[in-house]
Amino acid sequence: MGPVLAGVLQLLALIGALALVYIPLGNYMAKVYSSDKHWRVEKWIYKGIGANPDTEMRWTAYLRGVLAFSAAGVLFLYLLQRIQGVLPMSLGFKAIDADQAFNTAASFVTNTNWQSYYGEQAMGHVVQTAGLAVQNFVSAAVGIAVAVALVRGFARSRTGELGNFWSDMVRGVTRILLPGAFIAAIVLVACGAIQNFAGIHEVGQFMGSHQQWNGGAVASTEAIKELGTNGGGIFNANSAHPFENPGPFTNLFEIFLLLVIPFALTRTFGIMVGSVKQGYAILAAMASIWVGFVALMMWTEFAHHGPAFQLAHGAMEGKEVRFGVGSSSIFAVSTTLTSTGAVDSFHSSFTGLGGGITMLGMMLGEIAPGGTGSGLYGMLIMAVIAVFIAGLMVGRTPEYLGKKIGSREIKLAACYILITPALVLIFTAFSMALPTPGHSMTNSGAHGFSEILYAYTSASNNNGSAFAGLNADTQWFNSTTGLAMLLGRFLPMVFVLALAGSLAEQKPVPETAGTLRTEKPLFTGLLVGAILIITGLTYFPALALGPLAEGLAS
Amino acid sequence: MNNSVTNTARLLGAGLRALLVLTLVTGVIYPLVVTGIAQALFHNKANGSEIKADGKVVGSSLIGQAYNLPLKKGQETPDPDLKWFQGRPQNGLGTNSVNTQYKLILSGATNRSGDNKDLIAWVKAAQSAVIKDNSVSGYTVKASEVPADAVTSSGSGLDPDISPQYAEIQVHRVAAKNGLSAAQVEKLVKDHTEGRTLGFMGEPRVNVLELNIALKSLVAKG
Numbered sequence: 001m002g003p004v005l006a007g008v009l010q011l012l013a014l015i016g017a018l019a020l021v022y023i024p025l026g027n028y029m030a031k032v033y034s035s036d037k038h039w040r041v042e043k044w045i046y047k048g049i050g051a052n053p054d055t056e057m058r059w060t061a062y063l064r065g066v067l068a069f070s071a072a073g074v075l076f077l078y079l080l081q082r083i084q085g086v087l088p089m090s091l092g093f094k095a096i097d098a099d100q101a102f103n104t105a106a107s108f109v110t111n112t113n114w115q116s117y118y119g120e121q122a123m124g125h126v127v128q129t130a131g132l133a134v135q136n137f138v139s140a141a142v143g144i145a146v147a148v149a150l151v152r153g154f155a156r157s158r159t160g161e162l163g164n165f166w167s168d169m170v171r172g173v174t175r176i177l178l179p180g181a182f183i184a185a186i187v188l189v190a191c192g193a194i195q196n197f198a199g200i201h202e203v204g205q206f207m208g209s210h211q212q213w214n215g216g217a218v219a220s221t222e223a224i225k226e227l228g229t230n231g232g233g234i235f236n237a238n239s240a241h242p243f244e245n246p247g248p249f250t251n252l253f254e255i256f257l258l259l260v261i262p263f264a265l266t267r268t269f270g271i272m273v274g275s276v277k278q279g280y281a282i283l284a285a286m287a288s289i290w291v292g293f294v295a296l297m298m299w300t301e302f303a304h305h306g307p308a309f310q311l312a313h314g315a316m317e318g319k320e321v322r323f324g325v326g327s328s329s330i331f332a333v334s335t336t337l338t339s340t341g342a343v344d345s346f347h348s349s350f351t352g353l354g355g356g357i358t359m360l361g362m363m364l365g366e367i368a369p370g371g372t373g374s375g376l377y378g379m380l381i382m383a384v385i386a387v388f389i390a391g392l393m394v395g396r397t398p399e400y401l402g403k404k405i406g407s408r409e410i411k412l413a414a415c416y417i418l419i420t421p422a423l424v425l426i427f428t429a430f431s432m433a434l435p436t437p438g439h440s441m442t443n444s445g446a447h448g449f450s451e452i453l454y455a456y457t458s459a460s461n462n463n464g465s466a467f468a469g470l471n472a473d474t475q476w477f478n479s480t481t482g483l484a485m486l487l488g489r490f491l492p493m494v495f496v497l498a499l500a501g502s503l504a505e506q507k508p509v510p511e512t513a514g515t516l517r518t519e520k521p522l523f524t525g526l527l528v529g530a531i532l533i534i535t536g537l538t539y540f541p542a543l544a545l546g547p548l549a550e551g552l553a554s
Numbered sequence: 555m556n557n558s559v560t561n562t563a564r565l566l567g568a569g570l571r572a573l574l575v576l577t578l579v580t581g582v583i584y585p586l587v588v589t590g591i592a593q594a595l596f597h598n599k600a601n602g603s604e605i606k607a608d609g610k611v612v613g614s615s616l617i618g619q620a621y622n623l624p625l626k627k628g629q630e631t632p633d634p635d636l637k638w639f640q641g642r643p644q645n646g647l648g649t650n651s652v653n654t655q656y657k658l659i660l661s662g663a664t665n666r667s668g669d670n671k672d673l674i675a676w677v678k679a680a681q682s683a684v685i686k687d688n689s690v691s692g693y694t695v696k697a698s699e700v701p702a703d704a705v706t707s708s709g710s711g712l713d714p715d716i717s718p719q720y721a722e723i724q725v726h727r728v729a730a731k732n733g734l735s736a737a738q739v740e741k742l743v744k745d746h747t748e749g750r751t752l753g754f755m756g757e758p759r760v761n762v763l764e765l766n767i768a769l770k771s772l773v774a775k776g
Contacts, residue, residue, distance in 0.1 A: 001754065009754040041579075048575040049568055064565055072569035076577075121660055130581035137580040138573070166572065173576060178584065185588045192616060195592035195600045203604065205619050206612045206766055207635070211656070213602060213614075220588040224580075237661035240709030242616035243602065248756020304702075306668020312677045314702025318663040321642070321703050321715040324757030345709045346663040355667075447667040469665035550669065 007326020026267020053167035058160040059501030065165030077105035080131040090124030103478040108135035110489035113232030113464035116472040120214040140228030141172030143373030153500030184223035192246030193219040226257035229371040231341030239344040262369035277519035284524040289368035297329040300353040318346030336361035339371030341464025348467040356547025386530040402508040416495040423460035442469030450546035460488035620656040680705040693726040715759035
């Protein structure tokens with residue numbers, strides 16, 4: 001069997017596995033967010049918080065909950081890093097500098113996991129497990145909570161109430177992420193991922209002398225890092241490191257983990273709005289973009305254009321032998337089309353067009369299938385836009401799921417889709433125009449520009465992967481990417497929740513013969529088209545200067 | 555005004571309490587329980603899959619190593635010890651300060667692009683070294699036979715594996731340096747070649763450390 005066929009079979013196996021859990025997981029999550037019973041553990045947690053989980057919240061109250069909880073997260077994580085020097089089990093690592101601590105705190109709270117530090121040389125056991133890994137759980141749970149609030153906005157009528165933030169967030173952790181991560185962690189250890197608190201120790205080598213190993217709670221972190229679409233590895237090499245990702249099976253398993261919740265949430269959405277077909281239409285849009293991108297990526301990586309790769313007979317630079325080109329391509333696409341940003345191979349050493357595909361994946365807004373929660377709400381915003389465009393074409397007031405898309409709704413959706421491009425392009429322009437930021441580039445020319453464009457694309461879209469040639473640990477990049485991550489996460493949430501509130505207040509419009517059938521393939525096609533055209537128009541000039549220039553030159 | 559300040563403070567307090575409670579659950583209890591189970595059920599794997607040879611730990615089956623001669627005086631990079639099978643190249647990894655050539659503590663890739671001048675030079679140098687080192691009397695390696703993994707560095711910089719093709723190229727050299735027949739070494743490589751998991755996952759590969767341990771015991775047996 002050739003590597004191309006093996007790559008395709010791996011893709012098919014992945015699709016099969018995702019299809020198998022789609023209905024049970026989607027149904028289960030719908031039940032989680034609809035049930036009015038609390039688990040005993042949850043009652044203790046609510047008591048600890050001092051919140052009543054049964055109070056219905058309007059969008060403003062829901063938003064205040066999100067912001068307060070996230071602000072507390074940034075503050076706590078910042079302080080934890082700043083006092084690392086005196087924390088136990090810190091392996092002799094010192095306190096993190098202020099600019100980097102801010103960057104890292106913003107990064108993990110926003111579900112980005114951009115890392116300007118070298119994992120194994122900066123973070124001790126306490127910051128890693130009780131700081132960073134906690135945000136892997138809760139930032140993912142916040143994302144799902146906001147998505148669920150938007151879905152309730154569509155599902156409910158004549159009320160401004162969207163549910164209870166504390167209850168949604170806590171249930172996301174206790175009923176979905178924690179059990180899932182626990183099972184995944186055990187599977188990963190069984191396959192060779194490490195899980196110990198051995199610190200840094202020396203191990204003998206074949207030729208004599210020693211290697212220095214880092215211990216750590218790797219498997220438990222790895223599990224939630226993928227399942228919560230976070231992406232921040234314990235090791236600098238992330239999921240390319242054999243201790244995080246020991247073999248071909250774990251590689252596919254990790255890809256499965258990072259895709260499973262975002263895809264299954266479309267089923268949850270369908271159930272909650274009372275039509276699973278609406279969920280399938282959204283799923284079809286996500287899946288077709290994902291499969292299309294994987295196919296493109298495999299094509300360009302197997303074709304290995306670029307002088308160094310031609311010379312080497314393959315694009316294996318930055319890739320591991322045990323994964324090969326096929327499996328690495330699936331990982332790269334899946335990690336950038338979700339908000340994960342974990343890597344099993346280094347995107348900077350992909351072919352010019354391959355690097356462009358990873359960037360374009362993030363520029364779509366990470367909605368195919370996107371991050372946990374953020375993928376669904378991002379896609380629903382695009383659906384609102386698509387319905388609006390269709391409405392313009394036939395001269396009819398657009399509706400989606402029985403709700404009118406009036407001027408207030410479309411303004412909120414438009415603001416949502418403008419935020420990230422504005423952040424990406426403005427920060428990239430400033431970095432190119434100012435004299436010093438350019439010194440951080442490893443490669444020159446088009447690829448050097450791509451390094452910086454990638455950094456802000458990744459930060460603003462809360463992805464966290466990098467063209468890691470860029471030395472991002474400078475005050476400029478730490479502060480600006482930190483800012484981009486915070487604005488790129490929470491401003492869109494403001495608009496999503498405002499939209500949810502506005503939709504929930506409406507009374508449903510009855511379906512007529514003129515209503516656009518949003519559960520049909522025609523709508524899926526329209527949606528995919530709208531996404532590609534909007535993203536293309538927004539980013540084409542920037543992409544032309546970077547990856548396209550590099551890809552076409554080779 | 556005063557009212558909104560108290561409200562904000564109260565809300566932040568709730569946020570902080572929620573964070574602390576969840577830190578206890580997901581940041582303390584969860585990793586400790588997983589560690590307990592991992593250590594009890596998968597002790598060796600949870601601690602890095604150490605391999606022993608002659609009763610001594612010689613590394614991990616998951617982590618690559620360097621098989622070099624001791625550094626000579628005035629030398630900056632050591633020469634490979636051609637008696638042993640060689641892993642993926644380490645060139646370039648030292649210069650970006652991210653990887654320390656299999657000594658670990660820091661993992662990472664070169665992050666060079668396909669049109670990067672350094673990378674082109676490294677690939678060229680690695681290719682001619684592979685050809686020179688492995689061409690022994692009666693066996694010449696052609697440039698077209700050298701696979702990609704033999705001339706590029708990995709993502710982690712710690713790749714424990716090489717492709718079967720790269721192992722194949724090294725067979726004649728290793729046999730000659732150790733006084734073994736090519737057929738003996740060939741069989742060793744075959745025995746240590748791992749196919750795709752379940753026939754389709756990942757790529758076929760040869761674990762260099764395990765191969766070298768087997769080679770060592772074969773040489774010792776004579």
